[in-house]
Amino acid sequence: MKKILVMAALAICSFANAQKGTILVGGNIGYTSEKSEYRFSEDKTSTFTFSPKVGYQFNDNWTVGGEFAVSSSNDETTAGIEEKNNNFRLGAFVRYSVPLSQTFAVFADMGAGFQTQKDKVYGPGNAYAKYKGDGMYVGVTPALFINMKKGFGLNFSIGGLGYETLSFDNNGADYSKFYFNFGQTFNIGISKNF
Structure with a gap:
């Protein structure tokens, strides 16, 4: 019986470590909804995001790679102002x-x-x-991975924290923002190790 338990433990450990030296390909689709109240109006923002990633898993636990994201948002206020934003991000990640x-x-x-x-x-x-x-941007996002079959699985996250800056031309308002959006964002994605 002990041999069977030891073999089962080794099989589980070898499965968990089987990702070392592989290429990770994945992506997320996300939706964010945010409401803010100002002195004279209420602001509602909805954002849709698509963000693929490619990385190399050089260790049992560590992956490095490149990422980009495309997002589109719509911001409406009760004061009759509507703002449409298109955002593009290109960077690197560590997992x-x-x-x-x-x-x-x-x-x-x-x-x-x-x-x-x-x-x-x-x-x-x-x-x-x-x-x-x-x-520029920097952010940390915790997530859950569910292995469906042979390294192919689903990713789920409900927010993160980060910092971003934007400097606008045409006398637009420059800003820097720290955000903590747990519970306000939902992302679902897929990933596969090759």
């Missing part, structure tokens, strides 16, 4: 993974890189303004 069983693992991604954003603002009376900004 630390911890297998919990053959089926489940938890991981945290830390990403950093360059971002650019284009904004179109529509105001009352058909007023229109256009802005373009460039900046």
Whole structure:
């Protein structure tokens, strides 16, 4: 009986370590909804994001690679102002993974890189303004991985924390923002190790 338990433990450990030296390919689709109240209006923002990644798992727990993200958001206020934003990010990430069983693992991604954003603002009376900004981002996102079969699985996350900056041309408002959006964001994705 002891031999069977030892063999089972070794099989589980070897499965958990089977990802070393592989290429990770994955991506997420995300949705964020945020409400803010100002002195005279209420602001509602909805964002849709697509973010693929490619990395090399050089260790049982560590992966490094490249990432990019494309997002589109719509911001509406009760004051009659509507803003449409398109954002593009390109950067690198580091992932630390911890297998919990053959089926489940938890991981945290830390990403950093360059971002650019284009904004179109529509105001009352058909007023229109256009802005373009460039900046940087850094963020940490914890997530859950569910192994479906042979390294192919689903990723789930509900937010993270980070810091970003954007410097706009055309006298647009420059900003830097720290965010903590646990529970406000939902991301689902797939990944496969080759």
